[in-house]
Each structure stands twice: as C-alpha cells, then as structure tokens.
Amino acid sequence: MNIAYVGIGANEGDRVRNVQKAIDLLAAATHVTHVAPLYETSPVGVPDVQRAYINTVVRLWTAHDAHQTLDALRAIEHALGRVRRHRFGSRVIDCDLLLFANTTIATDTLTVPHPRMMQRAFVLIPLLDVMPEEERTWQPGFLHCTIPIDEVRRWIASDWECASKHSESCADTRNNNFPMNVDYR
Numbered sequence: 127m128n129i130a131y132v133g134i135g136a137n138e139g140d141r142v143r144n145v146q147k148a149i150d151l152l153a154a155a156t157h158v159t160h161v162a163p164l165y166e167t168s169p170v171g172v173p174d175v176q177r178a179y180i181n182t183v184v185r186l187w188t189a190h191d192a193h194q195t196l197d198a199l200r201a202i203e204h205a206l207g208r209v210r211r212h213r214f215g216s217r218v219i220d221c222d223l224l225l226f227a228n229t230t231i232a233t234d235t236l237t238v239p240h241p242r243m244m245q246r247a248f249v250l251i252p253l254l255d256v257m258p259e260e261e262r263t264w265q266p267g268f269l270h271c272t273i274p275i276d277e278v279r280r281w282i283a284s285d286w287e288c289a290s291k292h293s294e295s296c297a298d299t300r301n302n303n304f305p306m307n308v309d310y311r
Contacts, residue, residue, distance in 0.1 A: 127157075127187045128227040130195055131257070133240070133249050134182050137169065138218040141180035144206060148219050149184060151202045156195075160185035162252030165280055169216075170246065176216045183224065183252035192226040196236050199223060224253060228264045239264075 132152065136144040142164065152158060162183045169176040188195055199221035206219045224240045231238040243249050254262075 127189055128191070128195075129225075129261070130156075130186050130188055130192075130223065130227065131225040131253060132184045132186065132199065133220075133222040133224050133243075133253070134184060135179045135220045135248070136218060137177045137179040138216050141177075144219050145180055145182060147206055148202050148221055149182075151205060152184060152186065152198075152221075155188075155198055156190075157187040158184055159187060160256035162255040163280055165248060165252055167248035170248070179248065181248045181252060183249065183256055185256045192223065192229065192231050192238055193233075193236060195226065196223050222249075224249065225264055228261075 134145050134148050134152075136148075138144075145164070149158065149161060165181050166178050167181055168178055190198065203219050203221055208217055208219050222240055223236065223238060224243050226238045229238060240249070243253075
C-alpha cells in the first residue's frame with residue numbers, strides 16, 4: 127500500500143457538493159484516511175474573472191502506483207463533468223496528485239511532488255492539516271516553511287459530511303468551534 131496526498135478543488139456549480147462527490151468516488155477506489163477542512167481561496171494565475179475555489183486535501187492509502195492513481199483522478203474529474211478548456215480555467219472539479227509514497231516522479235504525464243505545491247497556500251494549508259509530522263520530511267521545506275496565507279479562508283459548510291464520513295482522524299467540521307469563513311490573514 128502507498129500513501130498519497132490529493133488536492134481537490136472546485137469553483138463551478140455547487141462547489142462543496144462537487145468536492146464531496148470527488149472524495150466519495152476516491153473513497154470507493156482507495157482507503158481515505160484523512161480529509162482536511164475546506165478552504166475558500168481566490169483563483170491564482172487566471173487570465174479572466176472567476177469565482178473563488180473551495181479546496182481541500184485528502185490523505186489516502188492505495189494499492190495503485192502513481193500513474194494508476196493519476197488515471198483514477200482523471201476518471202473522477204471526467205465522471206463529474208470536468209472539461210479541460212484551457213489552463214487555469216474555471217472547473218467543476220480539479221484533482222491533483224500532490225505527493226506519492228515519498229517518491230519523486232518526473233515523466234511527460236506526471237510530476238511528483240506537484241511542481242507548484244510549495245507556492246500555493248491553498249494546497250499547503252490543508253495538506254499540513256492532514257499530514258503527520260513524520261511525513262513532513264518527504265518534501266524539503268515542509269518543516270520550516272512560511273506559508274503565504276493571503277486570501278485563504280477556512281470554509282465551514284453546514285452540509286460538509288466528508289470529514290466525518292471518510293476520515294479516521296479529522297474532526298467533524300459541522301460541530302467545531304470555528305466561526306464561519308475565518309480569514310487566516
């Protein structure tokens with residue numbers, strides 16, 4: 127079994143529901159161990175005006191290799207209606223393989239660790255929410271990184287069920303003491 131981390135985000139349609147559906151499909155094919163809280167973030171590097179994203183990170187165990195895991199993520203995106211119009215465009219769902227079994231992979235179709243992961247607070251904050259200390263040595267810089275937290279807001283949705291439904295150790299966000307939509311700036 128391999129440990130993998132997957133970033134999931136959406137900014138079209140019912141964002142929370144789309145992220146939840148992606149996690150449900152992922153959990154049907156793997157063993158999801160942790161689901162980070164949801165965060166709302168402004169689009170990064172986009173040429174046009176877009177709606178804000180809802181993002182999270184999932185930690186999972188899988189018997190698949192990295193390329194098979196990437197294929198599974200693309201199948202989930204396709205099943206949920208993702209159409210790749212242009213790079214950095216709006217999307218109903220986005221599933222990115224961030225880390226895989228403490229390995230480095232560089233092929234034409236897959237780069238692990240994700241090449242822009244360390245520059246994106248919307249990835250790093252939920253990733254560190256679910257990553258155990260002993261796995262933070264996988265990526266140079268995790269232990270002492272400074273995360274740029276501009277425009278990253280904790281998003282608490284009343285219908286967010288994934289944390290309690292799929293995660294072994296993530297608090298149920300419906301019953302915590304965080305106020306709605308905390309701005310972490």
